[in-house]
Amino acid sequence: MLSKPEIGYNECEYDVADLIVFGLPFDSTTSFRPGTRFASAAIRNEFIGIESYSPLLDEDLEEKMIHDLGDVELPFGQIESSLTSIRNCAAKVYSDQKIPFAIGGEHLVSLPLIEAAFERYPNLVVVHLDAHTDLREDYLGNPFSHASVMKRCHDFLGDGRIFQFGIRSGTKEEFQFAKDGHTHLQKFNLSGLSEIFNSFENTPVYVTVDLDVLDPSIFPGTGTPEAGGITYKELEHLFIAMQGINVIGADIVELSPHYDHSGVSTAVACKVLREMMLAILTNK
Secondary structure, eight states: OOOOOOOSSOOOOGGGOSEEEEEEOOOTTOSSOOOGGGHHHHHHHHGGGSOSEETTTTEEGGGSOEEEEEEOOOOTTOHHHHHHHHHHHHHHHHHTTOEEEEEESSGGGHHHHHHHHHHHOTTOEEEEEOSBOOOOSOBTTBSSSTTSHHHHHHHHHOTTOEEEEEEOBOOHHHHHHIIIIISEEEESSOTTHHHHHHHHTTOOEEEEEEGGGBOTTTOOOSSSOOSSOBOHHHHHHHHHHHTTSOEEEEEEEOOOGGGOTTSHHHHHHHHHHHHHHHHHTTTO
């Protein structure tokens, strides 16, 4: 791990923490505009600018047991070894009976995180918010791409275990793959998300949020912006739905901070991070 400044809350020691945050500075398969490797540093730098208390959830980070590990050291340009390092980090957090929360990074980082979660929880389900299907078999011949991360997860999870929301971009074949029943895919919005969460009961849930699910008018700082996205107010339905659910791991990905010189995208990412951590730690 690299030494990093604390993320801006009353951070506790690893041994007593319930939730472990770590950064994943990786964008080796980005297909359009790179830069997500800088997201965790930008979020840490700006997180101090938001309050620890969430009026939406009536929860406060100052009352939660959270530890920031810093960034996982990932060898630039080496995809396989980077994915192994990410998987090992998440597996260690799970073996210590804690909840991992990763800050990406491009979306491929979710693959080893979900693999580690699946090894720990064989009945795992995945909730995926994104502008893109990410269900390609490969991208330019590479099966390990941010454009195929959910297809790789489907390879070991199987049918009916991936729930996708906000999707508005992908190939015809990807949408047909979902339509054939391999994933639950809700186009354009988060309709049905609360009902899906309520149906999980005690089932372990992993939540992955590609921040480009937000409309680029709200979140322009991303590598593959896609018009027609949800608003931040719509995204709040996720935070509310997550409360009291057995969320055993999560990530936020695809912030490329330098494409938004106003800093608004980073500020939005910070608030998403706060709300998701608090939702996971409700009643803990």
